[in-house]
Amino acid sequence: MEKQELLYEGKAKKVYATQDPELLIVSYKDDATAFNGLKKGTIAGKGAINNRMSNLLMARLEKEGIPTHFVEELNDRETLVKRVSIVPLEVIVRNIAAGSFSKRYGVEEGAVFDRPTFELSYKNDGLGDPLLNDDHAAALGLASREELALIRNYALTINGLLKKIWADCGVTLVDFKLEFGRLGDGTIVLADEISPDTCRLWDAATHEKLDKDRFRRDLGGVEEAYVRVMERLTNSL
Numbered sequence: 361m362e363k364q365e366l367l368y369e370g371k372a373k374k375v376y377a378t379q380d381p382e383l384l385i386v387s388y389k390d391d392a393t394a395f396n397g398l399k400k401g402t403i404a405g406k407g408a409i410n411n412r413m414s415n416l417l418m419a420r421l422e423k424e425g426i427p428t429h430f431v432e433e434l435n436d437r438e439t440l441v442k443r444v445s446i447v448p449l450e451v452i453v454r455n456i457a458a459g460s461f462s463k464r465y466g467v468e469e470g471a472v473f474d475r476p477t478f479e480l481s482y483k484n485d486g487l488g489d490p491l492l493n494d495d496h497a498a499a500l501g502l503a504s505r506e507e508l509a510l511i512r513n514y515a516l517t518i519n520g521l522l523k524k525i526w527a528d529c530g531v532t533l534v535d536f537k538l539e540f541g542r543l544g545d546g547t548i549v550l551a552d553e554i555s556p557d558t559c560r561l562w563d564a565a566t567h568e569k570l571d572k573d574r575f576r577r578d579l580g581g582v583e584e585a586y587v588r589v590m591e592r593l594t595n596s597l
């Protein structure tokens with residue numbers, strides 16, 4: 361399968377058409393942004409790590425019955441995926457208070473929730489990805505009630521699976537963001553990526569941050585954190 365025209369360029373990935381109208385090629389970049397694109401930088405080697413990690417994790421989720429867009433890894437930065445139209449929602453699951461949750465509600469980072477917290481934002485850079493609930497999402501026509509229920513179910517199931525995968529390599533899954541898409545026939549599948557860009561991953565023993573927060577907060581050791589968390593995952597599989 362070969363790349364044809366560039367269909368879309370996002371902040372961290374490019375998407376190309378292929379000869380098959382139902383398949384696309386995603387190409388991961390080393391570019392990193394934060395705060396809705398206000399902060400820009402490069403994380404050397406990130407594209408290859410995110411590509412590999414996302415594929416490993418999506419393949420594991422598929423085995424456990426979660427439908428995803430993943431088809432085949434083509435090379436270190438590129439992956440063949442099913443064409444979807446993205447549901448414009450950022451689907452976030454939190455196990456521990458951090459990031460915008462801590463800021464918004466005045467809770468110290470690290471407070472462990474009794475049960476996972478499910479959250480939706482409207483994927484809309486112009487509006488700054490505002491938080492919304494199911495009624496808002498339905499009123500805006502972003503997804504049907506049935507789709508929202510399915511997305512919530514998938515997200516919480518994925519949380520249970522990912523928490524276990526990461527715990528097995530000594531990493532605590534603090535929170536993460538998912539995106540879902542619709543195939544041509546309307547089937548909802550997991551899309552986008554699962555990587556240190558889109559998850560908070562803390563060393564289980566030391567709580568050291570092994571994810572994009574090192575870039576967002578200028579903590580240093582960004583590249584090394586991506587390499588180390590990837591090594592933990594591959595060594596445990």
Ligand code: TMP
Binds near residue numbers: 452459535536537559
């Ligand atoms: P938040 O605490 O900043 O809302 O982030 C929650 C999770 O979502 C965290 O794991 C990082 C991830 N995330 C993204 O993948 N993309 C984004 O644009 C933002 C703001 C967060």
